[in-house]
Amino acid sequence: MSIAVLFFPGTNCEQDTKYAVEKLGYKAEVVWHKESILPKDTEAVIVPGGFSYGDYLRSGAIAKFSPIMQEVVRFANGGGRVLGICNGFQILLESGLLPGAMKRNENLHFISKFANLKVISNENSFLSLTKNGDLLNMPVAHADGNYNIDPESLKKMYDNGQVILKYASDNGEELNLNGSVDCIAGVCNSTKTVFGLMPHPERACENSLGGEDGNKLLKGFLSSI
């Protein structure tokens, strides 16, 4: 059993992600974007953060055409578990595996800091180790994290528990970090098998990094496989 961590030209979080996964006792394998099949024993896929293809055209737009992503789309459509972190989230949006799209941050800045995340819906494996309303603290580092979706689709997502994480203040009130609709930081697909979030759980996997809240999310995601 192995977790495939994808690696595109410009990805820069693949080793951190592999480290965080292995620390939880799972085997992880970095998979190059030119591969057209996932390793045989792949049980889940993580699309890590970075700047795939230099963020040219739109973040994640070019990565979706790489051979490995065609395979990941097949894997996800067959019920396989997929997690996209930061640029990985953008790639999953561009690939159509998750609903919505990303725009440039409202203040046009690259935002790099620790942020609070509020759990909105824990009825999924990813957040199964948290409670609704819990606050989690982990780093964000992005320029294009301004999540956008039309009101009708957004309502459907709420009804189906697909809005899973929001940015929040220290006392748990919604916080407009980057301009995202309803302060959304993370979402999942309708069958709750594909997840995406802008913050970096792998950068909060031990106290020496400033916290280990990220482990709760990664553990939840991995425990479902």
Added chain:
Amino acid sequence: MKAIVNIYLKEGVLDPQGKAVHHALSTMGFGDVSSVRMGKQVILELKTSDEKAAKVEVEKMCETLLANTVIENYTFELVK
């Protein structure tokens, strides 16, 4: 033949870059500007001289790669 593709955020989708440029123009004293929308222009050199075929191809390129139709609209013109 050339295809000149213009890509913009859809009406109603807030354009943060346009807003910043609008703000800068206002600060500089260009008070006549009531709104700014920023976009992208992609210029494609095409091998074909068949306009009909080119239109179909460029449309496909826009739908699959050049624009993200969740938040963006596109227009294009073909120039000989």
